[in-house]
Amino acid sequence: MSATVTGAAVMERLVESAGPVSESDPEMADLAEVIRALLSVELGQDTRVRLGGRLFDAVITGSGPQGRRVMAVMDAVQGGCGPVIEDPERGWLYWLVPPGSASRWASHAHAVCLGRPHTITLPPLDRTAPPGPYWLRPSASDRLVPTSPLREALAQLPPEPPPHAALAAQLGIAP
16 A cells, blocks of 8 residues: 655655754855855945855955056956955055965065955945955956966056065064
8 A cells, every 4th residue: 555645744854954044054154144244245334254264265465556557467467356455554555366375476576365254344345445445446247357368467467565475464473
């Protein structure tokens, strides 16, 4: 004789296979954090976001004339450079690169790549001039700065000063 499977029995099995209700999905928490951060940036607020994850990592270099030359190279490579934030107070550029880049970034004399667990403060999307950090190249949803051409451009046109010692002091680590 065959057993009759009821809709209630199927639902019970589905609920059991889903696991306890109290477990939260860490990726959903990350997604919620990302959405809140992006809404804050859109609303014109400085917003601190975690690097890595699904958004981006950041390559940090000196700014100044050589940094601008590197950006011109990246403009040519990308048909318009991906997002770059300038911090005039520190004299740094933050190049937003694909997530996971920090784990593959080899040591570089003129740049540091940071990912998780570090954070970055994004200026409001409409801030394109000082005071404070601003979008030198605004963020576009369709692109980030590719790391290979950026590394090559930084090697050919090294921006000064390198950020290593200042970053190490800021993060409280030995350079």
